[in-house]
Structure formats: C-alpha cells, structure tokens
Amino acid sequence: MVNNYYTFxxxxxxxxxxxxxxxxxxxxxxxPNVLTLSFGDCKWSFLVSCEPSRNYLVVKKGVxxxxxxxxDLFPAAVGKKLAHIDIAIGSREIILFLTDxxxxxxxxxxxxxxxxxxxTKSVIIDAFLHKKDYRNTLRKNPEVLGNIVPHVSITMExxxxxxxxxxxxxxxxPMFSSELIREALYRSGINETSIARDLTQxxxxxxxxxxxxxxxxxxxxxxxxxxxxxxxxxxxxxITMHHLESDDFRCQVFDSVGEGIRTFLQxxxxxxxxxxxxxxxxxxxxxxxxxxxxxxxxxxxQRSSVISPEHYEQCGxxxxxxxxxxxxxxxxxxxxxxxxxxxxxxxxEPQLSPPKNAERYFQKARKARKTIKEIEERIKKIQQExxxxxxxxxxxxxxxxxxxxxxxxxxxxxxxxxxYLATNQANEEKRxxxxxxxxxxxxxxxxxxxxENNDLLTMHYTAKDDLWFHAHGVGGSHVVLKVHSAxxxxxxxxxxxxxxxAAYYSKLRKASxxxxxxxxxxxxxxxxxxxxxxxxxxxxxxxxxxxxLPSIVEGKGEE
Numbered sequence: 001m002v003n004n005y006y007t008f009x010x011x012x013x014x015x016x017x018x019x020x021x022x023x024x025x026x027x028x029x030x031x032p033n034v035l036t037l038s039f040g041d042c043k044w045s046f047l048v049s050c051e052p053s054r055n056y057l058v059v060k061k062g063v064x065x066x067x068x069x070x071x072d073l074f075p076a077a078v079g080k081k082l083a084h085i086d087i088a089i090g091s092r093e094i095i096l097f098l099t100d101x102x103x104x105x106x107x108x109x110x111x112x113x114x115x116x117x118x119x120t121k122s123v124i125i126d127a128f129l130h131k132k133d134y135r136n137t138l139r140k141n142p143e144v145l146g147n148i149v150p151h152v153s154i155t156m157e158x159x160x161x162x163x164x165x166x167x168x169x170x171x172x173x174p175m176f177s178s179e180l181i182r183e184a185l186y187r188s189g190i191n192e193t194s195i196a197r198d199l200t201q202x203x204x205x206x207x208x209x210x211x212x213x214x215x216x217x218x219x220x221x222x223x224x225x226x227x228x229x230x231x232x233x234x235x236x237x238x239i240t241m242h243h244l245e246s247d248d249f250r251c252q253v254f255d256s257v258g259e260g261i262r263t264f265l266q267x268x269x270x271x272x273x274x275x276x277x278x279x280x281x282x283x284x285x286x287x288x289x290x291x292x293x294x295x296x297x298x299x300x301x302q303r304s305s306v307i308s309p310e311h312y313e314q315c316g317x318x319x320x321x322x323x324x325x326x327x328x329x330x331x332x333x334x335x336x337x338x339x340x341x342x343x344x345x346x347x348x349e350p351q352l353s354p355p356k357n358a359e360r361y362f363q364k365a366r367k368a369r370k371t372i373k374e375i376e377e378r379i380k381k382i383q384q385e386x387x388x389x390x391x392x393x394x395x396x397x398x399x400x401x402x403x404x405x406x407x408x409x410x411x412x413x414x415x416x417x418x419x420y421l422a423t424n425q426a427n428e429e430k431r432x433x434x435x436x437x438x439x440x441x442x443x444x445x446x447x448x449x450x451x452e453n454n455d456l457l458t459m460h461y462t463a464k465d466d467l468w469f470h471a472h473g474v475g476g477s478h479v480v481l482k483v484h485s486a487x488x489x490x491x492x493x494x495x496x497x498x499x500x501x502a503a504y505y506s507k508l509r510k511a512s513x514x515x516x517x518x519x520x521x522x523x524x525x526x527x528x529x530x531x532x533x534x535x536x537x538x539x540x541x542x543x544x545x546x547x548x549l550p551s552i553v554e555g556k557g558e559e
Contacts, residue, residue: 002236002261003055003108005092005175006218009150010238010257012085012094013221015059019044023081024098030070032433035115035128036063037096037104039082048106050113050129056265057094057106059258071456074117074126077104088142090174095144105139131452150175151215154208159196165207168196173211179235180218184210186243214239224260225253232271236264277402284418285393292386296379303375309365315346316361323354388412434461435477435505439497439550442486447477447505451533454478455526458535464522467495469502472515472542476506478533480521496545503547516543 001007022039029035037046045063049056072078077098084097096104101120107113115128118139127134158172159165169181176184185192188207190199199207217239227235228250235241238257245251254260318335326333326348334345348357392409399405406413434457435447446461448454458478462468467490469479479502483490495518503514519540526535 001177001179001238002264003057003092004177004180005087005090005150006238007236007257007261008057008092008094008108009087009145009219010221010224011057011059011261012087014257015044016085019059020082020084024078026065026072027074027078028065028070028072029128030066033113033129035073036065038063038065046106048108048115048128050108050115052111052113055092055108055110055113056261057108058262058265060262069460071460073128074104074115076126077102077117086144086146088144089148089150091142093142095142149219151212151219154211156201156204156208159199159204159207161196163196164192165190165194165196165199166192169211173215179237179241180214183239183241183243184214187214223253224257225251226260226264226267227251228267233264233267236260274400274402278396281396281402281405282393285389285396288416288418289386289389289393292382292389296382296386299375299379299382303372303379306368306371306375307364309368309372312361312365312368315344316358316365318344319346319354319358319361323358326354328353385416388416432461437497437501437550439481440494441488441491443490443494444482444485445479445498445501445550446482447479447501448533449477451531454533458521458524459526462521462524464520466521467498467518468521468524468537469499469516469518470537471502471506471508472517474507476502476508478502478535479505496543497550499543499545500548501550503545504549506547509547512546513544514547516545517541518543 019039022044024037024039026038027035033049033051035046035048035050037048039045043062045060047056047058047060047063049058080102081099082096083099085094086097087094092108094106094108096106098104103118105116105118107115114130114134116124116134116139117126119125122139122141124134124137124139152173152175154172159168161168163171165185166178166181169176169184182192184207187210188203190203190207222239225237225240226233227237227241227244229248234249235244252263254263314337318337319333321338322333322335325335329350330348331350332345332347334343336342337344346361349360352360392412395409396402396405432446434453435449437445437447439445446457448457454477457480458468462480463482463484466483467481469481470476479498481490481494481498499516499518502516503509503511506514508514517537517540519537523538523540524535525537
C-alpha cells in the first residue's frame with residue numbers, strides 16, 4: 001500500500017513541519033519518470049515516481065545528484081518557498097503551495113501520473129511528462145483536506161445492495177485498497193464473495209464498527225510495517241494486517257512512515273531485479289532449446305532425404321558389369337541385377353563414357369556417406385546440447401538466486417555460447433530516454449525525440465569526444481555517436497551510418513541526399529536563453545548521405 005491514499009496522508013502529516021518554509025533549490029530528473037524536488041540546501045527531497053505501474057512518493061533527507069545525465073526542470077518553481085502542503089480529498093493528489101500563489105500538483109494516478117506547475121490563474125504552465133498536452137490548460141482546483149480528517153461515515157444503507165460486500169465497501173470508502181477491504185472482512189468474519197443484502201443485521205453492524213476502527217487506525221500515527229513471505233516483500237502497511245499474522249509471514253516494524261516506504265521500495269526493487277534476471281535466463285534457455293529442437297527436426301528431415309550410398313554403389317557396380325551394353329550418348333541403361341534377377345533402370349550422363357558414368361555413381365556414394373556422417377555428427381552434438389540445456393533449465397527452476405546460478409554454471413554457459421545480459425545492464429539500456437541504435441563496429445548511437453529531449457541528449461549525455469550530428473539547415477533530431485561504447489576506432493562507415501540516422505530523423509527524410517553537419521561534442525554549446533533544441537556549433541564538417549536507419553535497433557527509449 002505504498003501508493004495508498006492513507007499512506008500519502010500519513011506521510012504528509014509526518015514531514016509537514018520539516019519542509020514548510022523551505023526553498024526549492026533544484027528540481028530535476030536523473031532517471032525516466034522519476035522527479036526529484038530538493039528543499040533547503042538539499043537537506044530534504046521528494047522523489048516522485050510517475051512510472052505507470054509503480055507510483056510512489058518518497059521523502060528523504062538529502063539526495064545525491066549525479067554529475068551527468070540529469071535534467072533541470074520546473075525553472076519557474078526553483079527559488080520559491082513552500083508555503084503549505086496538502087492532499088486532495090479522496091484523491092491521490094498532493095499539492096505543494098508556493099509563496100507566490102503558484103502550486104505544484106503531484107498526481108499519482110497510475111498510468112496518468114504526472115507533476116504539473118499551476119499559476120495563480122489555475123493554468124498549467126509546466127509539466128513533468130507530456131508537456132505539450134498539459135501546458136496552457138485550465139486546471140480545476142481540487143478540494144483539499146485543510147483541517148478536515150478524511151473519516152468516512154458508514155451506515156447500514158451502504159450494504160442494502162445485491163453487489164458483493166467488497167464492492168459496497170469500495171463504493172462507501174473509495175480510498176480503501178483491496179488489501180484494506182480484505183482486512184476489514186477478515187476482522188468481521190465475513191466472506192469476500194458474500195452478497196451485501198444477504199448479511200444479517202448483526203454482521204452489518206459488526207462490519208461498520210470494524211470499518212470505523214480501521215479508519216481510525218489509518219489516520220493516527222501507528223506502527224508502519226512490511227510483511228515478508230519467504231524473504232519477499234508482499235505488503236507495506238500503516239497498521240497491523242491480521243489476515244497476514246501467521247507463520248507464513250514475517251513482519252518488520254518501523255518508527256516512521258517515510259522509513260518504511262523507503263525500505264519497502266528498496267526490497268521490492270531488489271526482488272523485481274531478481275525476478276527479471278530469472279525470467280531473462282529462463283527465456284534465454286527456452287529460446288535455445290526451441291532452436292535446437294527445430295534444428296534437430298531439420299537434420300532428421302535432411303537425413304531421411306539423402307539417398308543411401310549403398311544404392312549408388314550398387315548402380316556403379318552394375319554399370320561396371322555391363323559396360324558393353326551402353327555407350328557414350330545414352331541417357332539411361334537397363335541392367336539385370338545378378339543377385340535378384342531384377343531389371344534395374346540406371347540414369348546416365350550422355351556426355352560421359354561408360355566407365356566415367358560408373359565412377360560417377362561411386363563418387364555419389366562417397367558424397368552421400370560423407371553427408372550422412374556430417375548430419376549424424378550434428379544430430380549427436382545438438383542432442384548433447386539439448387540435454388545440457390534442459391538440465392540447466394531444471395536447475396534454474398529450483399533456485400532463487402540467479403547470480404549464484406550463473407556463477408556456478410559459468411562454464412556451461414560459455415561452452416554453449418549463451419550470451420546473458422545482466423539485469424542491471426539491461427535496465428541501464430532501458431533508462432536511456434532516446435532512440436538507440438548500433439552501427440558498424442558495435443558503437444551505440446543516440447537520437448533525440450523532441451526539442452527538450454535533444455537538449456537533454458546534447459547537454460547531458462554527450463562527452464567531449466563524442467561525434468554530434470544534425471541535418472544541415474532544417475529541423476531534426478540531435479544524433480550522438482558514443483565513441484567509447486565499443487572497442488577500437490570509429491570507422492568511416494559507422495560515421496556515415498550515424499549521419500544517415502540524423503538525415504532520417506529530419507524534415508528531409510524523403511530526400512535522396514541530405515547534408516548532415518558533424519562535429520565533436522566539445523564544439524557544441526547552447527546559448528543562454530536559446531529555445532529548446534537550439535545550439536551553436538564550431539569546427540563542423542558536412543557529409544552528404546542518404547536518409548536511413550541501421551539494421552540493429554537496441555531500443556526506442558521513452559516516447
């Protein structure tokens with residue numbers, strides 16, 4: 001329940017006195033969909049995740065900002081003080097009121113999560129995500145709690161329905177998560193699938209009492225806790241969840257809501273990483289097993305289609321015994337097999353003499369025998385690989401530590417030439433918020449996707465000796481070839497491929513030939529006050545290339 005309404009309410013109550021009156025010193029993002037707001041000399045920071053499947057708000061004492069790959073955001077809010085913080089009634093929207101009448105709205109609405117800056121006229125003037133969709137739109141001011149305690153009154157009328165009791169609770173208290181509803185029913189001794197109208201008056205009254213008690217527990221400072229099952233974090237809760245109080249679960253209690261949230265997210269992230277590593281390994285092994293099974297089918301089919309060498313040898317032997325019965329120019333001959341007394345029709349090559357035709361069949365026999373031997377050797381090798389792969393897959397299913405599994409079976413992975421990309425490296429690839437390509441030599445190329453994204457790429461992801469590209473004289477993506485992303489020197493072909501990417505992501509995409517400007521990263525600068533995507537370059541060269549993309553596309557990044 002990290003992103004539950006009551007969790008946000010409790011977190012705000014816990015930190016309000018520490019952050020009100022503090023100045024926003026920097027607002028930035030150093031990973032996709034996560035915004036950091038730092039107050040008062042960075043002593044306090046909010047980390048807001050707008051990841052669609054993982055909304056959260058974390059409050060930390062101090063956050064270290066990376067020296068590179070970060071982008072400053074919301075310049076109109078930096079330098080202003082926080083006058084007040086509140087939460088919208090019945091909604092996962094936290095509002096930071098600034099001293100000049102502006103406000104920052106943290107909207108943790110699942111896939112629609114965002115952070116927006118609102119001016120004194122209730123107009124959105126900036127947004128963390130989807131800026132074009134939000135800017136200059138009128139924002140209806142939500143009703144905030146103020147001094148109101150979000151306690152919902154429950155009556156018997158809420159359960160006069162043919163719907164399930166769970167549905168009725170959700171309708172009565174929208175802020176209740178499925179876990180809280182399950183806890184309420186557990187404490188009341190009511191089945192989750194029970195129909196509300198079928199409840200006895202005694203059951204309904206008992207449920208109402210439990211719901212009121214639960215709300216009281218959630219609204220007062222309790223003992224935040226994390227429930228673990230087999231070392232896996234399954235739930236963060238502000239209160240005791242009696243339906244999880246068993247030998248199957250372990251509980252860790254915390255002194256503060258903030259500490260509990262941070263710990264839960266850390267454990268969850270590690271668990272997600274372990275699961276991703278397991279799934280990556282499982283898919284890798286499964287893919288190779290299927291490839292080998294298909295290869296075996298193909299080889300068996302090839303084996304069955306090869307004419308037996310014995311047949312060819314028999315034809316050659318019969319021709320040698322009947323050389324006088326045919327001559328050069330004949331296309332076939334019929335010979336009697338002395339062992340079976342059967343007539344055998346043997347095709348001939350008319351341009352060859354009788355002895356040469358006989359030798360031709362002996363050559364075919366030798367070739368067929370060699371082919372069969374090669375196929376059978378390949379079948380044997382693949383069967384051995386399949387046995388190893390299936391054994392590794394079975395062993396993987398019995399482990400919960402992918403890293404240890406890899407260490408123990410490193411030799412088998414090398415023997416089988418199984419290339420495994422570690423999860424943290426794979427996640428690093430995903431975190432790059434650009435279009436990503438691989439050009440000749442294995443060098444990586446980044447391409448921006450908007451004016452703001454171009455700025456981020458050029459000013460924060462470009463090293464001094466990286467190569468920077470842009471279609472000459474027209475709008476388009478900034479493109480950067482990372483010269484240290486592979487070993488060796490960057491070839492002319494790799495440079496040309498990077499230039500073609502810049503041409504492709506420009507307004508001259510449909511032209512047959514496009515001039516593309518290239519220079520080193522150290523010769524690109526952004527003038528103060530220049531519009532997004534606008535830069536000044538020096539010591540540039542111009543290449544003329546045909547627009548196009550390389551064959552290897554690593555990822556498209558965040559759209």
